[in-house]
Amino acid sequence: MSSRQTIHYSVIVPAFRENGNIRPLVTRIFAALRRADSPVPAEQVEVIIVDDNSRDGSVENVQSLQQEGYNVRIVVRTTERGLSSAVVRGFQEGMGDNMLCMDADLQHPPEYVPTMLASLSPSSTFVLGTRYGKGVEMDKDWPVHRRIISAGARILALPLTSASDPMSGFFGIRKESFLKARNLNSQGFKIALDLLVKAHIPPHAIAEVPFSFGIRAEGESKLTGKVMIKYLEQLAELYWYKFSALVVFLLVLFVVVLLIFARSLMSDLPPAAQHKY
Numbered sequence: 001m002s003s004r005q006t007i008h009y010s011v012i013v014p015a016f017r018e019n020g021n022i023r024p025l026v027t028r029i030f031a032a033l034r035r036a037d038s039p040v041p042a043e044q045v046e047v048i049i050v051d052d053n054s055r056d057g058s059v060e061n062v063q064s065l066q067q068e069g070y071n072v073r074i075v076v077r078t079t080e081r082g083l084s085s086a087v088v089r090g091f092q093e094g095m096g097d098n099m100l101c102m103d104a105d106l107q108h109p110p111e112y113v114p115t116m117l118a119s120l121s122p123s124s125t126f127v128l129g130t131r132y133g134k135g136v137e138m139d140k141d142w143p144v145h146r147r148i149i150s151a152g153a154r155i156l157a158l159p160l161t162s163a164s165d166p167m168s169g170f171f172g173i174r175k176e177s178f179l180k181a182r183n184l185n186s187q188g189f190k191i192a193l194d195l196l197v198k199a200h201i202p203p204h205a206i207a208e209v210p211f212s213f214g215i216r217a218e219g220e221s222k223l224t225g226k227v228m229i230k231y232l233e234q235l236a237e238l239y240w241y242k243f244s245a246l247v248v249f250l251l252v253l254f255v256v257v258l259l260i261f262a263r264s265l266m267s268d269l270p271p272a273a274q275h276k277y
């Protein structure tokens with residue numbers, strides 16, 4: 001296993017009940033890093049799984065990967081829950097100057113990890129895996145309602161950042177930029193957006209890497225209706241952070257109209273679909 005001094009890159013993986021995905025994820029990340037053409041040496045990379053007490057065998061799985069020589073560890077949180085706060089915890093734990101966040105469920109291709117990590121530098125302090133770049137497309141099996149929600153969420157974030165896909169959960173940040181961000185919103189799923197705004201990442205410091213968003217390999221998505229409401233709350237907070245009170249007032253008005261519209265749509269949905277969201 002690599003010594004503390006040689007770790008320059010930390011890959012943070014928030015995970016809840018992802019035991020079935022951990023082995024393929026970790027082995028594919030390191031296989032990509034061990035390729036002769038990898039721009040980043042495997043010995044300089046650690047993987048940190050931040051698990052919220054799943055008790056599904058993830059801990060034992062990580063232990064056996066460690067015994068096989070993979071530089072992976074697992075942080076098990078017992079008193080906290082949530083994707084964003086898990087990512088923040090991982091960034092605090094990471095020893096690297098360059099930190100990447102990716103999902104456990106293989107929707108973010110592990111083969112992109114070397115390129116994503118190598119895109120970070122003192123002048124390029126944020127890297128975003130974007131699903132809206134040239135030549136990439138969503139997996140055709142990604143449900144239509146998720147595409148619509150994603151597009152709507154993206155439009156609402158347009159005034160906050162120039163990044164093409166601030167909803168992405170596949171992103172990296174330099175440690176020094178992460179440490180500049182104050183009062184991060186640890187609720188919900190959209191930690192990349194929070195960091196882009198609160199770490200004051202200028203447009204020229206954002207590198208974008210287009211990737212095709214796959215479908216979950218094992219288990220289920222944890223994105224619920226509650227997460228979407230939390231996103232609207234987060235947006236309101238970020239608008240407040242960035243703009244004048246007048247703009248915030250207009251946004252609140254807009255959100256209220258949107259919520260009413262969403263509720264009327266929901267009441268038209270069959271009960272099974274309502275349960276999912």
Ligand SMILES: Nc1nc2c(ncn2[C@@H]2O[C@H](COP(=O)(O)OP(=O)(O)O[C@H]3O[C@H](CO)[C@@H](O)[C@H](O)[C@@H]3O)[C@@H](O)[C@H]2O)c(=O)[nH]1
Nearest residue numbers: 014015016050052082083086103104167169189221222223
């Ligand atoms: N520790 C921890 N991890 C969590 C939690 N909730 C979710 N995760 C982990 O966070 C990752 C993403 O969760 P999913 O449930 O797979 O989310 P998704 O619906 O696929 O959403 C993804 O894509 C969105 C883009 O549409 C992203 O916006 C979102 O951040 C995420 O990357 C997975 O590794 C999952 O285990 C939690 O409460 N705690």
Ligand SMILES: [Mg+2]
Nearest residue numbers: 105107216221
């Ligand atoms: Mg997923």
